[in-house]
Amino acid sequence: MNQVRLGLVGIGKIARDQHLPAIASVATFDLAATASRAAQVDGIDAYPSIEAMLAARGDLDAVSLCTPPSGRVDQALAALRAGKHVMLEKPPAATVSEVALLDEVARDAGMTLFTTWHSREAAAVDTARDWLADKRIRALRIDWREDIRKWHPGQDWIMAAGGFGVFDPAINALSIATRILPHHLLVSAATLSVPANRVSPVAATVQMRCGDAPVEVNLDFLQTGPQRWDMEVDTDAGTLVLRDGGRTIALPGTPATTQPNEEYSRLYRRFADLIASGQSDVDVSPLQLVADAFLVAERKTVEPFDF
Ligand code: NAP
Numbered sequence: 102m103n104q105v106r107l108g109l110v111g112i113g114k115i116a117r118d119q120h121l122p123a124i125a126s127v128a129t130f131d132l133a134a135t136a137s138r139a140a141q142v143d144g145i146d147a148y149p150s151i152e153a154m155l156a157a158r159g160d161l162d163a164v165s166l167c168t169p170p171s172g173r174v175d176q177a178l179a180a181l182r183a184g185k186h187v188m189l190e191k192p193p194a195a196t197v198s199e200v201a202l203l204d205e206v207a208r209d210a211g212m213t214l215f216t217t218w219h220s221r222e223a224a225a226v227d228t229a230r231d232w233l234a235d236k237r238i239r240a241l242r243i244d245w246r247e248d249i250r251k252w253h254p255g256q257d258w259i260m261a262a263g264g265f266g267v268f269d270p271a272i273n274a275l276s277i278a279t280r281i282l283p284h285h286l287l288v289s290a291a292t293l294s295v296p297a298n299r300v301s302p303v304a305a306t307v308q309m310r311c312g313d314a315p316v317e318v319n320l321d322f323l324q325t326g327p328q329r330w331d332m333e334v335d336t337d338a339g340t341l342v343l344r345d346g347g348r349t350i351a352l353p354g355t356p357a358t359t360q361p362n363e364e365y366s367r368l369y370r371r372f373a374d375l376i377a378s379g380q381s382d383v384d385v386s387p388l389q390l391v392a393d394a395f396l397v398a399e400r401k402t403v404e405p406f407d408f
Pocket of ligand 1: 192
């Protein structure tokens with residue numbers, strides 16, 4: 102496969118923690134440039150904005166966006182219109198309509214668009230999907246509880262408009278659920294707990310249905326002590342348990358197994374395959390569920406939140 106010259110945009114936590122090592126591990130990609138207002142990567146051609154990068158580096162083949170979701174649509178449009186393949190961090194954009202527009206523009210331009218959902222690449226997700234395929238689902242419980250101060254220190258954008266609040270991590274759970282369940286999920290009710298000094302929820306509950314089965318979702322961004330990224334699926338053949346964000350699985354009658362995290366190298370290998378085969382992978386379903394929860398939710402104001 103030809104080398105893909107890549108521009109990486111938004112050099113923040115996830116770019117450094119996951120994208121840079123994953124890009125280095127997938128031979129197809131050559132990290133050729135970065136675009137970030139404040140940050141740079143040692144030894145890599147750096148630009149203060151995606152517009153400056155695209156203007157100077159017409160030789161780039163693809164762009165990977167690691168900025169916050171709000172405003173990402175304009176960066177993606179600029180890249181697609183400049184003839185670059187585009188990979189989007191999750192959530193792919195701030196709204197469902199933005200993703201529809203990007204999909205259309207990518208098709209018209211003949212470029213690959215990849216809306217990534219990294220948690221779907223967690224080690225046990227495929228096993229869970231295969232096991233559930235012929236089961237009758239009776240109930241599903243999702244518990245996604247993490248400490249925003251530990252995992253997202255100082256990231257004010259998460260609690261601002263378009264930042265998703267606790268749904269920034271929780272959309273990972275929904276990306277797994279929409280991958281492993283044999284039926285569509287429908288949101289029926291939600292409560293959002295919004296701090297008095299913020300716009301986005303710091304905790305939430307969501308009730309959904311999967312076929313006839315009830316789905317209960319509990320989300321907390323202020324969890325101290327043990328962190329939880331768990332889901333349990335009751336079926337006619339017993340309960341499947343996924344823990345650690347999809348890395349650990351326990352099927353009925355078998356001990357739990359945990360495997361290493363290769364989520365981001367899997368994403369970049371898939372991006373390379375999509376580019377090579379001239380395809381896109383655009384799935385908005387986890388974002389649609391978050392949008393639906395926001396549509397039907399009751400809101401309550403809770404204690405102010407500061408980092
Ligand atoms: P972050 O640390 O805040 O980094 C994002 C970077 O984007 C910033 O460093 C900033 O770099 C740039 N940026 C451009 N416009 C910005 C704006 N309006 N506000 C703030 N930063 C802006 O965020 P992150 O944790 O890496 O998250 C980025 C995306 O990755 C999000 O969609 C998130 O859901 C996803 N993600 C995060 C994690 C995680 O654990 N943190 C895990 C998986 C996925 P400059 O200032 O240099 O421009």
